[in-house]
Amino acid sequence: MLNYQAPLDLAFQALADPARRAMMDRLAQGPASVSELAKPLPMSLPAVMLHLKVLEESGLVKSEKVGRVRTCRIEPQMLSQAERWISERRQMWERNLDRLGAFLEETKPEHEK
């Protein structure tokens, strides 16, 4: 698997670009077509297609074409997975701080308690 990219690699990579976050912002309001996604963005349509491709390959977005319109929508599972990864590390760090605090408290000389 020389070219394998872990799901979180792709998800965070996708979220690292302001244009793609703007697209996610729009999609958070509800499904949208490619041109709706493109309208506020200062770039060509093909560029938006590339960003959409990145979002889809990351699993953050799915789309289907009906007639000539491709409708895109958020895939919340991948969003949750990314959120959970961050949350777990932050919580681990905080528990760590708490343990340190407790340790300092316990080893404090009596008169400082």
Add this chain to the structure above:
Amino acid sequence: MLNYQAPLDLAFQALADPARRAMMDRLAQGPASVSELAKPLPMSLPAVMLHLKVLEESGLVKSEKVGRVRTCRIEPQMLSQAERWISERRQMWERNLDRLGAFLEETKPEHEK
């Protein structure tokens, strides 16, 4: 500001690399030196330094050097900020689904309720 990168660009970019996420994993357990961070990683020390630089510039990690040892630790605020961005979009999307569900419920013919 031709070279400005929004905080979230940098944070998500930093989290997009498996080596950097491994470093964050280690740091979630508590502070660590550069070589402790490097030990499990299949790359040279200079490469680890570059990853550390990316993490620091993103605000996810801070470090200070005492003697010849540089000690690195997680900066939880930036982690929270990234988490919040994702969480907000996911929740917005879910509220959206709920509204759609309610709408379908309300407009359903009587006999299907």
Add this chain to the structure above:
DNA sequence: CTGATAGTTAAGTATATGCTTAACTATCAG
């Protein structure tokens, strides 16, 4: 002072990313 440890800097390279314009296809409305 001397060697080992911890980190840093520099230079070079391969690949990936983020666009562009031009040309094209497919669908729909009248």
Add this chain to the structure above:
DNA sequence: CTGATAGTTAAGCATATACTTAACTATCAG
């Protein structure tokens, strides 16, 4: 059928990313 709309593909280019090795500096232990 015809023109407008929505999207797609291809080719090309500039810059950024993720490393490498070699050489160097700073600190500490004895």
